[in-house]
Structures are given as structure tokens and as C-alpha cells.
Amino acid sequence: MTGARHGDHVPNDQRVREVTRGDLPLHCPLPDMSLWNSHPRVYLPIEDTGAAKCPYCGTEFMLRN
Numbered sequence: 001m002t003g004a005r006h007g008d009h010v011p012n013d014q015r016v017r018e019v020t021r022g023d024l025p026l027h028c029p030l031p032d033m034s035l036w037n038s039h040p041r042v043y044l045p046i047e048d049t050g051a052a053k054c055p056y057c058g059t060e061f062m063l064r065n
Contacts, residue, residue, distance in 0.1 A: 042056060
């Protein structure tokens with residue numbers, strides 16, 4: 001069987017993630033993301049625009065106030 005079982009949480013299945021100022025400095029992958037889909041840590045500037053996109057995995061981050 002491929003994929004997550006019913007009720008399992010697969011953190012990397014979210015393509016848009018909300019973050020707060022407490023998550024700054026923002027980097028991808030986040031600590032709760034699955035290791036099987038990891039890539040080198042990259043820091044993302046989100047403070048000025050409120051949005052950032054990871055150049056490796058394409059995850060979009062939105063800064064929640």
C-alpha cells in the first residue's frame with residue numbers, strides 16, 4: 001500500500017503552510033517535515049512580504065500575524 005494510512009499525518013503533503021513570527025527565522029524543511037522528502041536547509045526571507053516559496057520543494061509559506 002502506497003501513501004498514508006487513514007489517520008496518519010504526513011507533514012510534507014501540505015504545499016501551503018502558515019507560519020508565525022515565533023517560527024522565524026524561517027527555514028525549509030521545517031522540523032516536523034518528513035525526512036524522506038528532505039533537502040538541504042534553506043532560509044527563506046518572509047518578514048517583508050509575508051510570503052515565501054522554497055526553491056527546492058516548492059512549499060509556499062504564508063506569515064500569519
